[in-house]
Amino acid sequence: MADSGLPSHHAEENLRTRLSWFLSGASLITSIPALILMTAHVGFAGFASENGVTLLQATFMVAVIWALPANIVLIGAIAGGYSLFGAAIAVGLSSIRLMPMVAAFVPEMRGSRTRKITLLFLSHFIAVTAWVVGMDRLKHVPRDMRTSYFAGLGITLTLTNTLVVAVVYVLSTDFPPLVFAALFFLTPMYFLTSLWGSARDRSVHVAMVSGLLLFPIIHSIAPAYDLLLTGVAGGIVTMAYVHLAKRSAAR
Amino acid sequence: MTWNSLADWWWPYVFILLGGWLPTDVWRFIGVFVGGRVREDSEALIAVRAVATSLVAGVIAQLILYPSGALAETSIVLRIGAAAAGFVAYLSLGRRVIISVIAGEAVLLCGLLLT
Numbered sequence: 001m002a003d004s005g006l007p008s009h010h011a012e013e014n015l016r017t018r019l020s021w022f023l024s025g026a027s028l029i030t031s032i033p034a035l036i037l038m039t040a041h042v043g044f045a046g047f048a049s050e051n052g053v054t055l056l057q058a059t060f061m062v063a064v065i066w067a068l069p070a071n072i073v074l075i076g077a078i079a080g081g082y083s084l085f086g087a088a089i090a091v092g093l094s095s096i097r098l099m100p101m102v103a104a105f106v107p108e109m110r111g112s113r114t115r116k117i118t119l120l121f122l123s124h125f126i127a128v129t130a131w132v133v134g135m136d137r138l139k140h141v142p143r144d145m146r147t148s149y150f151a152g153l154g155i156t157l158t159l160t161n162t163l164v165v166a167v168v169y170v171l172s173t174d175f176p177p178l179v180f181a182a183l184f185f186l187t188p189m190y191f192l193t194s195l196w197g198s199a200r201d202r203s204v205h206v207a208m209v210s211g212l213l214l215f216p217i218i219h220s221i222a223p224a225y226d227l228l229l230t231g232v233a234g235g236i237v238t239m240a241y242v243h244l245a246k247r248s249a250a251r
Numbered sequence: 252m253t254w255n256s257l258a259d260w261w262w263p264y265v266f267i268l269l270g271g272w273l274p275t276d277v278w279r280f281i282g283v284f285v286g287g288r289v290r291e292d293s294e295a296l297i298a299v300r301a302v303a304t305s306l307v308a309g310v311i312a313q314l315i316l317y318p319s320g321a322l323a324e325t326s327i328v329l330r331i332g333a334a335a336a337g338f339v340a341y342l343s344l345g346r347r348v349i350i351s352v353i354a355g356e357a358v359l360l361c362g363l364l365l366t
Contacts, residue, residue, distance in 0.1 A: 032349055043320060057263050064272040069310075072319075074271045078254040084270050085252075092274030097310070100303040102282025107291045116287065123279040128307060178363055180321035182356055185333065188314035189355040192334060193341040193348045195307060207301040211308025216316055218309075227309045234305020239298055 021145040025152025028133060029160055036190050037129045039183045040068060041161045045168035047072065051079045055169045063162045067127045069094045097227050101131050108135065111144040118147055125154025132191060136198035206241045210234040325363060333359040 028034055041062065048058035053075055061071050073094045077087035102123050110119060126134075134150055141149045175183075199205050211234040218233065219226040254266055289295040315330050317323075322330070337355025344350045 032352070036352075047320075054263075057267065060264060061267050061271060064268065065275050067275055070271060070275045074267070077270070078266075081253055081255075083253055084266055087254075087266070087270035088274045091271050092278070095275040095278045097278075097303075097306045098275065099278040099282040099285065100299055100306060102279050103286035103289065104296070104300040104303040106283055106286030107289060107296055110287075116283065119283045119287070120280055123283045124276055126279060126282075128310060131303075132307070177321040177324065178360070181325055181363060182360055184314075184318060184320055184322040185330070185356060185359050186352060188311045189334060189337050189352050190348060191307065191311045191314075192338055193351040195304070195311070196338075196341070197346060197348065203297055203301055204304050207304035208308045211305035212312050214305070215309040215312035219313070219317070227306055227313070230309035230312075231302045231306030234308065235298055235302035238301035238305070242294075242297060242301075 018145065018148040021141065021148040022152035025149040025154075026156040028137075028153050029156045031133070033129050033133050033190055033194060034157060034160070036186045037157065038161060038164050040187050041164045042168050043180060043183060044068060044071060045165045046172075048075060048165070049169055049172065051075050053078065055166060058169060059162050059166045062165050063158060065091075066124060066158050067095055067098065093224070094227075097231065098126065100231060101128075102126050105131060105134060108138045109146050109150050111146060113144075114147055122147060122150055122154060125150070125158055128191065130154050130157055132194050132198060136194060139200070202245070203238050203242050207234050207238040210237040325359070326366070329359065329362040329366075333362065 044062070045058060048061075049055075053061070061074065065071050065074065070091050073090050074087060077090050082090065105126055106119055106123075109122070130150075130153060133153065138146050138150065195208055196205065199208070211230050214233050214237075215226060215230045218229045222229055254263065256262065285299070289299060315334050316327065318330070333355045336358040337351040340354035341348065341351035344354075
């Protein structure tokens with residue numbers, strides 16, 4: 001900084017700006033996607049208690065794993081009597097998808113001087129909901145405030161859903177199947193349109209449509225690796241499209 | 252070593268950390284290193300984003316086509332129809348996510364109540 005006269009004043013102002021972006025990210029807890037994720041965790045609390053996982057264990061899982069599919073796989077492995085190694089392999093396979101998601105998210109989120117340790121810490125809070133919301137909103141946040149904004153969003157989402165699981169578990173809330181069916185349908189319906197709306201160029205739409213269409217085909221051939229292969233195959237289709245579009249634009 | 256191998260209070264937490272946290276966050280950490288190497292607006296980033304987007308689309312297809320729990324009892328035609336109705340409503344009624352959710356849920360619930 002050229003202005004070295006009032007460093008502490010600057011630092012204080014910077015901190016205040018960061019805090020306000022953090023709170024702005026945290027306030028997304030009242031948004032539709034956050035509420036939908038909470039309903040998904042209502043279902044998870046019931047699933048955990050049905051399988052003999054205690055209240056404290058279930059909330060611990062939500063906080064340290066923070067990926068609903070991985071949590072469901074882990075409880076399935078516990079109920080199925082898997083060894084620790086077998087459980088880790090099953091969970092690891094369901095979580096590989098986080099790798100390309102985080103890799104695509106990091107260039108959106110990092111500022112000019114963001115440290116790697118900050119990104120490693122914040123990556124823990126990236127799961128499907130935070131990813132979709134982040135890809136949609138981060139472009140409207142100043143570059144150097146994005147980590148603060150995402151910290152507010154990610155940490156608040158994780159803590160709130162941990163609490164939701166605890167509260168629902170204690171109340172052992174039971175709903176008729178019709179309500180559960182409607183609750184479980186919220187997540188795919190929301191993802192479908194918010195992912196579409198988050199796209200800033202056509203390549204994202206191509207990737208999305210190829211993923212939707214390829215998944216059932218790949219699932220019938222290789223159910224164990226269906227998501228991963230869908231990602232790779234959809235990526236190849238999209239890149240072929242990007243190259244064709246570029247060539248026809250150059251002509 | 253399974254979930255029930257040790258009776259100590261701490262064993263389930265170790266099981267959750269080694270069987271759940273480690274194999275999940277390790278992929279996130281690898282993602283940070285991979286993402287740190289791709290430059291913005293580079294072709295590599297478009298490719299990584301395409302793979303991630305197709306993967307999330309696969310998750311959406313999985314939740315609609317092969318759901319678990321109460322949704323698994325419903326008809327697949329109804330679920331696809333409800334999702335399509337929600338998406339069409341989104342595209343034609345001003346691109347609001349909430350509209351798609353309401354339309355999709357309305358079709359699903361009508362279908363469930365009528366059958």
